Amino acid sequence: MTDVLRPHAEDLYAEELAVLAKSDDRPRPPGWRLSPWAVTTYILGDGDQITPKYIGPRRVVEVAVATLATDRALLLLGVPGTAKTWLSEHLAAAVSGDSTLLVQGTAGTAEEAVRYGWNYARLLAEGPSREALTPSPVMRAMTDGGIVRVEELTRMPSDVQDALITVLSEKTLPIPELNEEVQARRGFNVIATANDRDRGVNELSSALRRRFNTVVLPVPATAEEEIDIVSRRVEQLGRSLALPEIPAGLEEIRRVVTVFRELRSGVTEDGRTKVKSPSGTLSTAEAISVLTSGVALAAHFGDGVLRAADVAGGIRGAVVQDPVSDQVVWREYLETVVRERDGWSDFYRACRDAG
Missing domain, CATH: 1.20.920 (Histone Acetyltransferase; Chain A)
Known part of the structure; x- marks a missing residue:
């Protein structure tokens, strides 16, 4: 990884994650690489072998980690520069060992980024099939039982946001073209981030907001x-x-x-x-x-x-x-x-x- 400009968290801190996994004897939720206690230790550090990744109130991190252990998704909310993306990456790395399943929210984000797309060459040649389907990061996380990150959720168009509702409530992703569905495996969850200065850009619907537990990341207190x-x-x-x-x-x-x-x-x-x-x-x-x-x-x-x-x-x-x-x-x-x-x-x- 020495030639990589910015290694992923799970690669850069692989030794620390291995140390925690080896000594972690606490209960782990299904599909998790570490226990909630060890994930929190990875994020905040232990003053010895584990360096702090996030400096802030311990309770904020504990609530975020506990949320991921339930059936509710996590929304990290805060002003710009409060380490929302940084924290979401490290949470995904510690919980599922993979922080790369990412949907970047923009005004141009299409519904395929949340659901699935198609390889149109194969679609035209063979018709709808699993081989012609292109899974989104959300679908891959559901299939693998991992964490998917959705950055800048409120910058995505409202209809694209609402594509998450069935995923978060039913833990399924319908594929009507194939008369099939993808059911999430244990360990699947969503971490979304939103900038509270973007309120009013594309407000979350009440139905979608209910599917998230919101954790507000504060600016440094001192x-x-x-x-x-x-x-x-x-x-x-x-x-x-x-x-x-x-x-x-x-x-x-x-x-x-x-x-x-x-x-x-x-x-x-x-x-x-x-x-x-x-x-x-x-x-x-x-x-x-x-x-x-x-x-x-x-x-x-x-x-x-x-x-x-x-x-x-x-x-x-x-x-x-x-x-x-x-x-x-x-x-x-x-x-x-x-x-x-x-x-x-x-x-x-x-x-x-x-x-």
């Missing part, structure tokens, strides 16, 4: 928690991208996280100064992206130390999505907050130069 998340992911991405190793740059990580949190919440962290919020989300994922780009700049075009100048351009790009209104917000924040903050003069100059 700055220290967010700094920890960002630091870990930047380090992991640096290794996977084979970036030259540079010092941790904790000060710049702290600055980026502080800027994002203050602009996101509309108030400085000491609560003394209100600031305007830009149109973008300024999520934890965007902070990770800004800092990873900064590391690449420092490694290839700098002196090997992450500095304010390496992240300033990325921050401005993340904040200024609307070139008119967001530019005003950013400039005002620089002059009223950053300029007056002790020890931030280099950061202020770098951001001014980047603008």
Whole structure:
């Protein structure tokens, strides 16, 4: 896997999954590779051999894992950048050992992505048959007794969403062309993700929503928690991208996280100064992206130390999505907050130069 840019979770963390499977003597639901307790340990880490994949409230993960052990599907809901996709991938890897069964929801997602399609050459030559049928990831998960992931569920057209209703309620997928049906094997379930900023795009029908247990993923509660998340992911991405190793740059990580949190919440962290919020989300994922780009700049075009100048351009790009209104917000924040903050003069100059 050394040549793969982004290995799947079950490949990247195969050793950890094997360690847990070997020592896991707790009851496992039918079709599961690990017990619910071991899945939760894999996600949150144990402080020793198992590294944390998700940093957040333990109860949130426990509820998500317990849901997958029932007949209800799981909907991970949250603002952008709260690790919905990341968590769904690792849940699928730990439960069924395969995180690759994926339906990507977009405005153009067709019903075949949820049900099945056809090999039209064989269909025309031989007529409807199992050999001419092209199974969707949902059908494959039902057949194998695995987890299928549906990303950005609310971006899919409503009629495509509703194709899931029979699958989730009856655990069957009818194939009327063949007068057959596929019945789900034990271990089958669905993990869907949705961005709560997309409410109103393609709202879930009440019938479909009832088939899901919704777990809301919160934004990091404290700055220290967010700094920890960002630091870990930047380090992991640096290794996977084979970036030259540079010092941790904790000060710049702290600055980026502080800027994002203050602009996101509309108030400085000491609560003394209100600031305007830009149109973008300024999520934890965007902070990770800004800092990873900064590391690449420092490694290839700098002196090997992450500095304010390496992240300033990325921050401005993340904040200024609307070139008119967001530019005003950013400039005002620089002059009223950053300029007056002790020890931030280099950061202020770098951001001014980047603008």
